[in-house]
Amino acid sequence: MRFLTPLANLSTGPTGTSARRFGSSAAAGFLAVALVAGCGGDAEEQASPTGAAGETTSPSEPAATDTAPRSSAPEDGEAAPADAGAATQAPADEPEDSSEDAAVEEVVITISDFAFDVPETVAPGTEVTIRNEDRVGHTVTSDEEGLFDTLVAGGTEETFIVPEEPGEYSFYCRPHPNMIDTLVIG
Amino acid sequence: MRSVDYRSPTSKLELLVRALVVLALAVDALIHFRLAGNFSLAVPGGIAGGTLFRLQAGAAILAGIFLAVRGSRGAYALAGLVLLSAFVAVMLYRYVDVPAIGPIPAMYEPIWYFEKSLSAVATGLGAVLAGAGLLLQRGRKPQ
The missing domain is CATH 2.60.40.420 (Cupredoxins -  blue copper proteins)
Known part of the structure; x- marks a missing residue:
């Protein structure tokens, strides 16, 4: 019985019921977060706050x-x-003047x-x-x-x-x- | 006179602590997943930085689910370990220029930005709360 302690405790009394409810709903919520992160997380564009590499229109001009x-x-x-x-x-009529050292x-x-x-x-x-x-x-x-x-x-x-x-x-x-x-x- | 059982099997305080630790693990996982792609660009050598980030995120998810479902000492210990490893890593590579160690690449990054700061705060607080949860569990009497 000892090794079942946490689960046994969770099922006793009103707080035990809420704990059990908490456990299942928290696990479900956590899985949802994990799925969201896993689906959209690894592409390079995800981390850029300005979305420069994303597919949508750029938010910052x-x-x-x-x-x-x-x-x-x-x-x-x-x-x-x-x-x-x-x-x-209009670079049209520039005759490549003296091959521009600056270039x-x-x-x-x-x-x-x-x-x-x-x-x-x-x-x-x-x-x-x-x-x-x-x-x-x-x-x-x-x-x-x-x-x-x-x-x-x-x-x-x-x-x-x-x-x-x-x-x-x-x-x-x-x-x-x-x-x-x-x-x-x- | 009404008596209060301070050794209630699962106190509201313990539930709150557990919820906050699970939240910290969720933030940890989410941010590491989000940053993994870009970190592979910055640190492509050895085990790419992105791979390490994904491993960290995966560990945080598993620890979070385990803690949410069980709430045992072992679950708190695992959660604390995962959160502490992330916190130590972010602080170490922020302030110390650690060279590549075997397959672990050099990841020195002496800057803060929003996701990184949020991750550091969440994992740091989460690790402390996991320790508190562990202490609360120690105070509980096995039924």
Whole structure:
């Protein structure tokens, strides 16, 4: 009888009845929570408070709305391709003047100690290097869904192409959602 | 004079403590499931961070169900162990840059964000309450 003590106790008296009721309803509630968590929990998009990688419309717009980013965002979310040149600033009659030394200069976003270090401004369509000096991985993910989302493993570098449209693009790190910054393109 | 049986088999206080510990385990499980995917991105090496998070969440679910159904000393001890392991891990990797140990990857993350803070509070309080539940159980006389 000793080994049945907890169950026996639960079934005695008014408090025992409520305990038994509690036990079964709590277990059922717990299972419900587990099911909800299990069904929706493991996809990467679940953890992002801004929903940047989710399928629904992005709840947060870029900081500057004067130059709304293109509606034809790339499907894979990697980066905005530079092939939509006609849509922007009339580079048509520029005869590749003197092969622009500045264009060769590397533009770098550095991640160190769980913070971004971003250049003040970046030219539209520039290839930007993301240098991750931390040991864990980070992402540079636009708040607006699908503009850019680049994963950089710890201690490595990756590149991506910034959007062609000038403006301010706020972004964050998916695994560490309080890492936020803004990329100014212009 | 009405006498009060302080050694009631299942007191309301014990039920309250049990409910709160089960709640803490539910929060623990939910947050670890939610963060698992993104943590795999940040810590892909060894046993991926996401896998560890899912294991923790699974343990919390099992401990929660066991505690809700049984309410025994063993159930409280298991719940306390699961909650304490989560609390110690989150605090350790928040403040100490622990290198990779065998298959366990380096998971140093010197920042707080909402889910992480909530998990730390829930598991810390839950572990204390599980200890209290254990003490309440010790005071009970076997029938």
